[in-house]
Amino acid sequence: MKIDILTLFPESFKPFEESIISRARKKGVLDLNIIDIRSFTLDKHKKCDDAPFGGGAGMLMQVQPVYDAVKSVLKKNSKVVYPSPSGRVFNYNMAKELAKEKHLIFICGHYEGIDERLIDIFNAQEISIGDYVLTGGEIPTMAIVDALARFVPGVISEDSLSEESFSDGLLEYPQYTRPQVFEGRSVPEVLLRGNHQEIAKFRHAESLKKTKKNRPDLLKGVQDEN
């Protein structure tokens, strides 16, 4: 899969030079490029912002550099994503769907965001990562790309995708590793006995308990469907 990320702050994407994403890039299963929007500005001072029509606090990103940056990578099969607090809230299933695309282009907003006409021209999907406002689209883009990359074949093992939070509508069960006793707290007995049926039953019950406590809204979704 090819992903082009357009940003005024390319250095923000250093985390993608580490760990799983870095390995996927080296293996060639993720062709991830970070593109500096500022290199497309025609302004001799490299200015990339402008005041919004109608007034109001803050500046907007200039249309021309963003437009030219998108055009430089846009293909017939590209899907443009604009992370924005005004978008639909991102979730597990959206990550899975995005992972099926051949080419994704992310526009990282900054200041007060981008000109609405860019969203229309490129039919950009607006995606929010939650009901709060961050200073820029770099962190949201990283969160969305990281989450969808896990569903791109070859990035992580198939096993890691099963029985994780949201995969079956519930949160994941609690997990434990060595030592068996830590700070006076023991690992649940059932996990030590090696009875796989019992372990599965225990884990499902714990999953339900955790979901009920932390995300009762997920259980409501399951009940409504039935």
Ligand SMILES: C[S@@+](CC[C@H](N)C(=O)[O-])C[C@H]1O[C@@H](n2cnc3c(N)ncnc32)[C@H](O)[C@@H]1O
């Ligand atoms: C300061 S924000 C702009 C906020 C915008 N004026 C508003 O009130 O909705 C700058 C950029 O950060 C990104 N951003 C901020 N919060 C976000 C969120 N919750 N989800 C996705 N992107 C977000 C967007 O790309 C946005 O253009």
